[in-house]
Amino acid sequence: MDDATINQLLIIVGVLAGLLIVAPGLIWLERRLLALWQDRYGPNRAGPFGLLIVLADTLKLFFKEDWTPPFSDRFVFTLAPGIVVVTVLMSFIVVPFAPGVIVADLNIGILFFMANSSLGAYSIILGGWASNNKYSLLGSMRGAAQMISYEVFMGLSMMGVVLLSGSFSMHTIVEAQKGMWFVIPQFLGFVTFFIAGIAETHRLPFDIPEAESELIAGFHSEYSGMKFGIFFVGEYLGIILISTVTVALYFGGWLGPSFLPPLVWFILKTFGFICFFILLRASLPRPRYDQLMEYGWKILLPLTLLNLVVTAGVVLLNRGI
Amino acid sequence: MLIIFYIASFVAVIATILVITQHNLVHALLYLVVSFLAVAMVFYVLGAPFIAALEVIIYAGAIIVLLIFVIMMLNLRQESVAQEKQWLNLQIIVGPVVLAIILGAELLYMLSFEPTSGLEGNVIGAKAVGLSLYGPYVIGVELSGILLMAGIVGAYHLGRQKKKVTHRFLETQEE
Numbered sequence: 103m104d105d106a107t108i109n110q111l112l113i114i115v116g117v118l119a120g121l122l123i124v125a126p127g128l129i130w131l132e133r134r135l136l137a138l139w140q141d142r143y144g145p146n147r148a149g150p151f152g153l154l155i156v157l158a159d160t161l162k163l164f165f166k167e168d169w170t171p172p173f174s175d176r177f178v179f180t181l182a183p184g185i186v187v188v189t190v191l192m193s194f195i196v197v198p199f200a201p202g203v204i205v206a207d208l209n210i211g212i213l214f215f216m217a218n219s220s221l222g223a224y225s226i227i228l229g230g231w232a233s234n235n236k237y238s239l240l241g242s243m244r245g246a247a248q249m250i251s252y253e254v255f256m257g258l259s260m261m262g263v264v265l266l267s268g269s270f271s272m273h274t275i276v277e278a279q280k281g282m283w284f285v286i287p288q289f290l291g292f293v294t295f296f297i298a299g300i301a302e303t304h305r306l307p308f309d310i311p312e313a314e315s316e317l318i319a320g321f322h323s324e325y326s327g328m329k330f331g332i333f334f335v336g337e338y339l340g341i342i343l344i345s346t347v348t349v350a351l352y353f354g355g356w357l358g359p360s361f362l363p364p365l366v367w368f369i370l371k372t373f374g375f376i377c378f379f380i381l382l383r384a385s386l387p388r389p390r391y392d393q394l395m396e397y398g399w400k401i402l403l404p405l406t407l408l409n410l411v412v413t414a415g416v417v418l419l420n421r422g423i
Numbered sequence: 424m425l426i427i428f429y430i431a432s433f434v435a436v437i438a439t440i441l442v443i444t445q446h447n448l449v450h451a452l453l454y455l456v457v458s459f460l461a462v463a464m465v466f467y468v469l470g471a472p473f474i475a476a477l478e479v480i481i482y483a484g485a486i487i488v489l490l491i492f493v494i495m496m497l498n499l500r501q502e503s504v505a506q507e508k509q510w511l512n513l514q515i516i517v518g519p520v521v522l523a524i525i526l527g528a529e530l531l532y533m534l535s536f537e538p539t540s541g542l543e544g545n546v547i548g549a550k551a552v553g554l555s556l557y558g559p560y561v562i563g564v565e566l567s568g569i570l571l572m573a574g575i576v577g578a579y580h581l582g583r584q585k586k587k588v589t590h591r592f593l594e595t596q597e598e
Contacts, residue, residue, distance in 0.1 A: 178449065209548060213476035220484025224456070227488060231449060231495050239495060246492050250485055257480070270549055 114205055117194055125338040126156050132380050139384040160331070168327035175232040182229035183329045186336030189222040190343050197346045198273045200356045200365040211272040212264060215347060216257050219302055223249040225336065226304070226311055230321035241320025244391060245311030248301055251398045255406040256298035262291040262413040263351050272347075276355030285352040290409040292352040294402050299348065301398070303340035305379060307386040310394055345375035428468045435461035446507040448494050452487055459483040473549040 130145065130153055137144025148154035170176055196211035198204040208214050223246060230242020264270060266287065267278035275284075285292050301308040312320040322333050349355060349371040356364030389397065438458035445451035459482045466475040556564055 175447075175449070178453070208472070210472045210476045213473070213480065213549075217476050217479035217484060220480050220488075223484065223488055227491055227495070228449075228453075231491070243492065243495060246488055246495075250488055253485070 110205075113203055117199070117205060118191070121191065121194060121339060121342060122335075124342060125335050126160060128338040128341065128376065129159055129334075130156050131376070132383070135377060135380045136384050139381065163328050163331040166327040168329060171233065171235075171324050173234045174324065175234065178228050178232035179324075180329070182225050182232060183325065183332035183336070184225075185228070186222050186225035187332055187339060189218045189225070190336055190339040193218040193343050194346075196272050197343070198276055198350055198355055199346075199368050200363070203365065204273055207271055207273045210270050212260055212270045212275075212351075215272075216253070216260075219256070220249075220253050222302070222336075222340075223253075225333075226321045229325070229333070230311075233321070233324035235324055237317045237319075238321050238323050241311045241313070241317045241323070244313075245304060245321055248304065248308065248310055248394065248398075251395060252298045252301035255294055255398070255403045256302060258403075258406040258410055259291045259294040259298060260351060261410055262288045265410075265413050265417050272350050272355075276350055276357065279354040279357060283352065283354040283357075288352060288409070288413070290405060291413075292348070294406045294409070295351070296344075296348055297402060299344035300379070300382065301394075303337060303344055305337070305341065306383040307388050308394060309388065310391050313388065341376055341379050342372070345372045345379065348375055424468055428465060431461045431464035431468065434458075435465065444511065446504045446511070448503065448507075449491060452491055452494070456483050456487050459487070470546040471552075472546065473552045 133155070134144045134146075134152065145152035145155040148158055170179055193215045195205040196208050196214050198207070226245035226249070227242045230238040230240075230245065233239075263275055263284050266284060267275045269275060269278070278284075304311050310320075311317075312322070314320075317323070322330055325333060346368075349368060353371050356368040358364070358367035362370075435458050438454045438461060441454040442451045442458060445454060459478060463475040463478040463483070466472075466478060
C-alpha cells in the first residue's frame with residue numbers, strides 16, 4: 103500500500119473511532135450541563151467528575167433484557183435501530199474536519215448528506231410500525247410527517263450557501279469562506295437550517311415523535327436493552343452531525359486564527375453547537391404537534407424561499423448582468 | 424466500474440421482483456427502497472451523480488415514506504396478507520410472464536447485433552443538469568410546476584376545515 107491509501111484508511115478509522123467515542127460521552131456532557139443550568143450537581147459519583155457514568159450506563163444497557171415483543175414484526179423491529187446509526191455515520195463521509203481530513207470529497211457532498219438524512223426517517227417509521235403498538239404508531243406517524251416537512255426546507259436553506267460558493271462539495275464551501283463566514287450573508291439560511299436540523303434529529307423542543315408525556319416514549323416504547331441504546335447513540339450522532347455540518351456550511355469550518363491547528367478550531371466550534379443543542383433542551387418547552395407543522399410550512403418555508411430568491415438575485419447582480 | 428454496474432443492476436432487478444412477490448406490504452415497500460438505492464447506484468456508475476442523489480432524496484427518501492405513511496394509517500394486518508396471497512397465484516402470473524419472456528428474448532437477440540458502448544461516458548455534474556433544465560427544457564420545468572400547483576390546490580381544497588364555531592348562537596347557515 104502506498105502512503106495515500108494508508109492516510110485515507112487512517113482518516114476513516116480516526117473519524118469512526120472519534121465519533122463512536124464522543125457519542126456516548128455526550129450522555130455525560132448532557133446530564134452535567136442540564137444539571138448546571140438547573141442548579142444541581144448531576145452525575146458526579148463514578149470516577150472523576152462522574153465521567154465513568156458513561157461506562158456504567160453502557161454496561162447497564164448491555165445487561166438489560168433485550169426483549170422483542172411477540173406481537174411485533176421481528177425482522178423490521180431489529181432492523182430499525184440500525185438504520186439511524188448507519189445513515190448518520192454515512193453522512194460523516196462528506197464532512198471536512200480539516201484541510202484534507204475528509205473521508206471522501208464528493209462533488210455532490212451536500213446532496214449526499216441530504217440523501218442520508220432523508221433515509222434516516224425510516225428508522226423512526228419502521229421502528230414504530232414494527233412495534234405494533236398504538237403509541238409507537240402515533241409516534242412514528244408524527245416523526246414521518248415532521249421529518250418529511252422539515253427536510254424540504256432543510257435542503258432549500260442550504261442552497262443559499264451553494265449559490266454563494268458555487269459548489270455542492272463541503273470542502274470547496276469551507277474554502278470559499280476565507281473572506282467572510284457564510285453566517286453573515288446567509289443568516290436567515292443558518293437559522294432555518296439549524297431549526298430544521300433540530301427537527302431532523304428530533305431533539306427537544308422538537309421531540310414530538312417521542313413526547314414521553316403524551317406517547318410514553320413514542321416510536322421506541324417497545325425497545326429495550328441495546329436496541330434502545332442504538333437509537334440513543336443514533337440521536338447523539340445526529341447532534342454531532344448537525345453541529346459539524348452547521349460549522350462547515352456557515353461558520354467557516356476549520357478556518358480560524360493560526361495559533362490553533364485547523365482541526366482544533368473545527369472541534370471547538372462543533373462543541374459550541376453541541377452545547378447549544380443541550381441548552382435548547384434545558385430551556386424550551388415542546389410545541390404542540392399542529393403548531394410544529396404550521397410553523398414549518400407557514401413561516402419557515404416562505405422564509406427559506408425568500409432567502410433563496412434574494413441570494414440568487416444578489417449573486418446575479420454581483421456578476422454584472 | 425463495470426462489475427459495480429452489473430452488481431447494482433442485478434440487485435435492482437431482484438429487489439423489484441421481490442416487491443411484487445412479497446405478501447406483506449411494508450416488506451414489499453422496503454424492497455422497493457432497496458431497488459431505488461440500486462438504481463441510484465447505477466446512475467452514479469453511469470456518470471450522473473446529481474440524478475443519483477435526487478433518486479435517493481426524492482424517491483427513496485420522500486415518496487416511499489409517504490406510501491408507508493398511508494399503509495400505516497390503513498393498519499393492514501393478517502387479512503391483507505391473506506388477500507395478497509390469494510391474488511398472487513400461478514394462473515394469474517403465467518400469462519404476463521410468458522409474454523414478458525418473449526419480449527425479453529427479442530430484446531436480447533437485437534442487442535446481440537448492436538455494438539455496445541462501454542461506461543466511458545463523461546460525468547454530468549449538477550451544473551450541466553441545471554443548465555439544460557433551465558435552457559432547452561425550461562417548458563418542461565414550468566409545466567411540471569403548474570402540475571404540482573394543481574396538486575397543492577387540490578390538497579388544500581380537500582383538507583380545508585370549516586370555520587370553528589365556539590357557540591351554537593354564533594353558527595350561521597353558510598356552506
